[in-house]
Amino acid sequence: MSIFSDPIKTVDRLFDELSDSINEGVNRLFDKEIKIGVTGFSRGGKTAFITSLVNTILNFGNEGTSERLPRFSEYEKSGIYYGGIAPNHDLSVPAFPYHEYYDGLVKPEPLWPVATDNISEIRLEIRFKENRLLMPGEHRSLYLDIWDYPGEWLIDLVQLDLSYEDFSSMILSQVRKLSSIIPQSKELLALGNRLDPCKSPEPRLLKESVEQYVQWLLECKRAGMSLIVPSRQVLPGNLLGAPIIEFMPWLWEAPSSYSKDSLYGVMKKRYDSYKKEIVENFYETMFSKLDRQVILIDCFAALNGGREAFVNVNDTFETLLKNFSYGENNLLQRIFSPKIDKVIFAATKADQVTYDEEKHLLSLLRSMVTSASHEIRGQSSNCQYMVLSSIAATKCLEVNYQGRNTQVLSTGREGDNYFYPGSVPSQWSEQSMADFQKHFIMRQLPPPLMNPGDPIPNINMDVMLSYLLKDKL
Secondary structure, three states, rough: OOOOOOHHHHHHHHHHHHHHHHHHHHHHHOOEEEEEEEEEEEOOHHHHHHHHHHHHOOOOOOOOOOHOOOOOHHHHHHHOEEEEEOOOOOOOOOOOHHHHHHHHHOOOOOOOOOOOOOOOEEEEEEEEEOOOOOOOOOOOEEEEEEEOOOOOOHHHHHOOOOOOOHHHHHHHHHHHHHOOOHHHHHHHHHHHHHHHOOHHHHHHHHHHHHHHHHHHHHHHOOOOOOOOOOOOHHHHHHOOHHHHOOOOOOOOOOOOOOOOOHHHHHHHHHHHHHHHHHHHHHHHHOOOOOOEEEEEEEEEHHHHOOOOHHHHHHHHHHHHHHHEOOOOOOOHHHHHOOOOOOEEEEEOHHHHOOHHHHHHHHHHHHHHOHHHHHHHOOOEEEEEEEEOOOOOOOOOEEEOOEEEEEEEOOOOOOOOOOOOEEEEEOOOOHHHHHHHHHHOOOOOOOOOOOOOOOOOOOOOHHHHHHHHHHHHO
């Protein structure tokens, strides 16, 4: 149907969109709304983080909340008395299933929140008493908009500024670097002997070639690599079987000339369509108007993956963060083109180490993101670092071991003895990585035991809240 076939409906729709934009701008102008981007790779803990953050805010106003958040001093200073879930902006997007995840945690046999396989949104409302000079005692609301999405999809943002040729060159470099640890790398390169870039693609061969590339990506993922692109090939969601994801990089000599119907032409066209219709839309929906950013990093996975995985994580983050808009917000930017003015890098899974090892984990995190954080600070964004456990599955205890007070971890479960996991290197090196892999006990921890209504135990969520919200309350 043409947009001119029903002009009244068209005008109504445009007016609604304009009204929504104006309302959003007004909310930004008066600090009533914050869009928080939770950025992290697959298995980095985004879903657990959002579940825990929502739970913490839903407990605002309940007895004992202030004592559980000792470093979130704004809780009492601002007179916060309520936290709740508000209706989402976009009613076409599934709501983040907080209650499902929380109910799973308080079962007799608790369940971890499952990794997401699609986009979801949650909007939170915090009510407090205004303590600024002009409006003391006024009741105000602050809204937080948070989106969840598969971590795999995040990596696609590296393609935003890459042509098909650039993309192919980047992946070829990866294939060569990883040839010693990903056996399929040599088979993938040998595939070029069967492919003629200038001939029309034979459907069966094209499908088999793409499947072989996808298997290589899956092996990279299992080995702890982060640069998994295009991500929808390993987690397609509603694109399963769609031709738009059935392409691969050209890892061989590119033809000097080719027709649009040739194998090379088809691959290039599908890549361009994927970048425009999938990646750009994903970026516009999820990241184009962020105010604050939480970047979750699993340092343990990087250490366990070996040198290649560690370097891969660093390089991917550095490339990825170039696609976000950082800097201070002036009045007009806050309304029309907001920038990310606060970024926090968080080393997740802090419940895997004792308290005295947290400083080493924090130092390791800093060393991992040195280049990325330097770039962010250079754009005038405030940048901080912390260690975090969104859902803490252990408690740190002190016991007497061979005449010395020693910190250990305990899950608190009957029959489960306390244990000392080991130490974390404060800086990465080949030797420290080898020592970590040899001596550190990385347990698959069960979720904490909770009763219905209990707040989710965590490590440092009060620090996170203070950093994200203190200047808005």
